[in-house]
Amino acid sequence: MTARKELLLSAAVVVLFAFGPWISPLMHLDVSIVSGVLVIAIAVMSVNLLLGYTGLPAFGNAAYFGLGSYGAALSVKYFQVHFAEAIVIGTVAGLLGGLILAPFLLRRRGIYFGLLSIAFGQVFYFIAYRYTDVTGGEDGMQVPRPLFVLANAHATVSDFGFYYVALAFFVIAVIAFRTIVRSPFGRTLIAIRQNEPRVRYLGLNTDRFIFVALLIASTMAGLSGALSGLLINFAFPLQLDWHQSGYFVLSMILGGAGTVWGSLVGAFIYVIGNDIISTITSWWQIFLGALFVACVLFFPRGILGTLQALGRAPQAFGDDDVDANAAFDPNAAGEAGRGV
Amino acid sequence: MASDGVLLEATGITKAFGGVRAVDDVSLQVREGTIHALIGPNGAGKTTFFNAISGFAFPERGRVTFRGTDVTRLVNWRRIAMGMGRTFQTPSIFPELTVDENVRLGVSAHAKQAFRLRAPRGEAKAAVDGRVDELLGFVNLIAQRDRPLAELAHGSQRLCEIAMSLSTDPVLVLLDEPMAGLAEAETDRIIGVIRDLRVRLGLTVLFVEHNMRVVLSLADRITVLDRGKLLADGTPAEIAANEAVRSAYLGEGVLDHV
Numbered sequence: 012m013t014a015r016k017e018l019l020l021s022a023a024v025v026v027l028f029a030f031g032p033w034i035s036p037l038m039h040l041d042v043s044i045v046s047g048v049l050v051i052a053i054a055v056m057s058v059n060l061l062l063g064y065t066g067l068p069a070f071g072n073a074a075y076f077g078l079g080s081y082g083a084a085l086s087v088k089y090f091q092v093h094f095a096e097a098i099v100i101g102t103v104a105g106l107l108g109g110l111i112l113a114p115f116l117l118r119r120r121g122i123y124f125g126l127l128s129i130a131f132g133q134v135f136y137f138i139a140y141r142y143t144d145v146t147g148g149e150d151g152m153q154v155p156r157p158l159f160v161l162a163n164a165h166a167t168v169s170d171f172g173f174y175y176v177a178l179a180f181f182v183i184a185v186i187a188f189r190t191i192v193r194s195p196f197g198r199t200l201i202a203i204r205q206n207e208p209r210v211r212y213l214g215l216n217t218d219r220f221i222f223v224a225l226l227i228a229s230t231m232a233g234l235s236g237a238l239s240g241l242l243i244n245f246a247f248p249l250q251l252d253w254h255q256s257g258y259f260v261l262s263m264i265l266g267g268a269g270t271v272w273g274s275l276v277g278a279f280i281y282v283i284g285n286d287i288i289s290t291i292t293s294w295w296q297i298f299l300g301a302l303f304v305a306c307v308l309f310f311p312r313g314i315l316g317t318l319q320a321l322g323r324a325p326q327a328f329g330d331d332d333v334d335a336n337a338a339f340d341p342n343a344a345g346e347a348g349r350g351v
Numbered sequence: 352m353a354s355d356g357v358l359l360e361a362t363g364i365t366k367a368f369g370g371v372r373a374v375d376d377v378s379l380q381v382r383e384g385t386i387h388a389l390i391g392p393n394g395a396g397k398t399t400f401f402n403a404i405s406g407f408a409f410p411e412r413g414r415v416t417f418r419g420t421d422v423t424r425l426v427n428w429r430r431i432a433m434g435m436g437r438t439f440q441t442p443s444i445f446p447e448l449t450v451d452e453n454v455r456l457g458v459s460a461h462a463k464q465a466f467r468l469r470a471p472r473g474e475a476k477a478a479v480d481g482r483v484d485e486l487l488g489f490v491n492l493i494a495q496r497d498r499p500l501a502e503l504a505h506g507s508q509r510l511c512e513i514a515m516s517l518s519t520d521p522v523l524v525l526l527d528e529p530m531a532g533l534a535e536a537e538t539d540r541i542i543g544v545i546r547d548l549r550v551r552l553g554l555t556v557l558f559v560e561h562n563m564r565v566v567l568s569l570a571d572r573i574t575v576l577d578r579g580k581l582l583a584d585g586t587p588a589e590i591a592a593n594e595a596v597r598s599a600y601l602g603e604g605v606l607d608h609v
Contacts, residue, residue, distance in 0.1 A: 190468060191468065194467065194468040194469065194470070195459060195464050195465050195466070195467045195468070195469075195470055195471075196465070196466055196467060196468055198456070198465075199456070199460075199465045199466070202445055202448075202456055205445045205446070205447060205448070206443060206444065206445055208407070208439075208443055209443040209444065209445065209515070210456075210460075211426075211427050211428045211431075212405075212427060212428070212431055212436075212437055212443065212516070213428075213431065213456060213457040213460045213461075213515065213518065213519060214428050214431035214432045214460055214461060214519045215428055215460050215465055216426075216428050217428070219466070220465075220466070
């Protein structure tokens with residue numbers, strides 16, 4: 012895809028979403044559901060950066076997501092912060108989570124990285140679950156949406172207004188994400204996925220790259236969690252749970268690992284499917300599972316990755332095209348050669 | 352740098368896997384400007400020794416000194432920054448990337464461009480472009496530069512890996528079985544490149560090899576390992592005349608050519 016074509020297509024998607032509040036009723040969707048798609052897409056992007064691009068099994072990103080949600084909810088409840096402040100606090104909570112966990116996660120690669128990610132995530136889950144006095148425990152905490160305050164003016168944030176907040180953050184996230192993965196830094200992350208020992212034998216400290224990737228991902232997941240919590244006015248332990256992490260990973264694979272827009276496609280399927288199909292049948296999870304199996308077996312590049320591959324010859328470095336199979340290649344990011 | 356011309360010195364390197372001592376108390380000196388071969392039958396511990404030198408896996412005992420500095424426990428990427436380059440028995444490359452992109456990654460890394468959010472422009476870009484051209488020219492892969500490395504023959508992948516290992520401006524190049532699995536014609540091409548490493552680039556080379564014909568035609572100095580132990584160390588003529596080496600290679604008849 013040429014740069015011009017890509018820009019036009021991206022602009023078309025954004026314009027389409029700009030009319031979201033008018034289009035969604037035609038699809039019998041509540042506007043807040045579409046807000047949810049945009050918000051969750053940011054969390055899926057955070058998994059995509061680590062798993063799709065860098066090859067790290069990011070099976071615990073719900074930890075940062077939940078920290079974002081609780082960060083926003085707790086600060087609203089106990090410190091009566093306003094709307095924008097709650098978003099900032101939630102995002103910073105995600106980043107702090109990343110700062111705490113990254114030094115430990117860095118020490119392992121491959122499946123052990125994945126297991127550590129899950130285990131650390133569960134620690135946060137149990138804290139939220141058990142620390143009932145503060146977090147409301149299993150029931151979670153319902154927090155009214157805070158006021159938006161600018162100078163002396165303040166306003167309630169309606170679902171309509173929230174939609175454009177979500178869209179704005181989504182657009183910022185996509186631009187930041189695209190800038191990162193197309194940069195020399197992002198190219199190095201892809202190289203780490205393909206052959207980490209070789210990157211080290213080119214004189215690069217791969218730990219440093221992975222550390223920064225983890226911080227970027229935890230910040231994105233924190234932002235997504237903060238927005239998600241404010242959208243539904245609710246923070247609850249399952250947001251931190253490894254199932255939630257799993258849904259992010261499934262969405263990323265479905266949408267297209269290693270593609271900039273695949274995260275949006277994956278989040279769309281997951282959120283809409285969860286909302287619509289689950290009201291029709293309680294077997295929704297089976298549909299999701301079957302879809303995932305079919306995806307991995309028949310189009311491992313995911314929906315967008317497959318469409319892109321059909322459109323032109325694969326070019327691993329020229330574009331945002333990364334094979335999802337390769338993301339799971341145990342040799343791609345092995346333990347060996349790290350000089351442990 | 353050590354004044355006596357020793358670029359790399361390994362002393363008493365020992366490494367065991369389970370109960371097996373893959374490398375047992377092996378020492379070696381690589382002098383500046385030499386082409387030094389490390390040979391031995393299968394399972395002699397050549398690659399394990401190589402890994403200890405290059406920091407791929409640390410030895411249990413022993414000491415590695417590079418350019419006068421103890422690097423025994425130094426992480427591998429720092430050794431590269433100190434002027435070591437290495438290739439692997441199975442070429443360690445980015446198969447999905449083109450030849451150009453493979454080499455460019457190393458050149459960009461060395462130019463401290465890899466951590467940036469902006470691609471190099473102007474003079475910085477010209478410097479990277481120039482260096483990539485130079486390296487591709489050295490291994491004669493200019494014509495294939497835009498092809499994914501996975502599509503190329505094994506020998507060309509090797510050459511590209513050599514170019515990658517040169518992209519960080521090393522003074523010492525470690526080559527782990529550079530001719531393994533290559534046809535005769537490809538072997539000759541690599542032999543030429545290894546000679547050029549010293550003649551044209553003035554580098555020091557330490558290489559692991561099976562093929563005695565290659566070793567005797569290239570090396571100034573040969574170290575022989577057998578079952579993890581140091582068997583002999585000397586000039587090609589001395590090694591060819593060495594009784595212990597002859598018996599380790601008995602039946603292969605290769606030493607008679609000297």
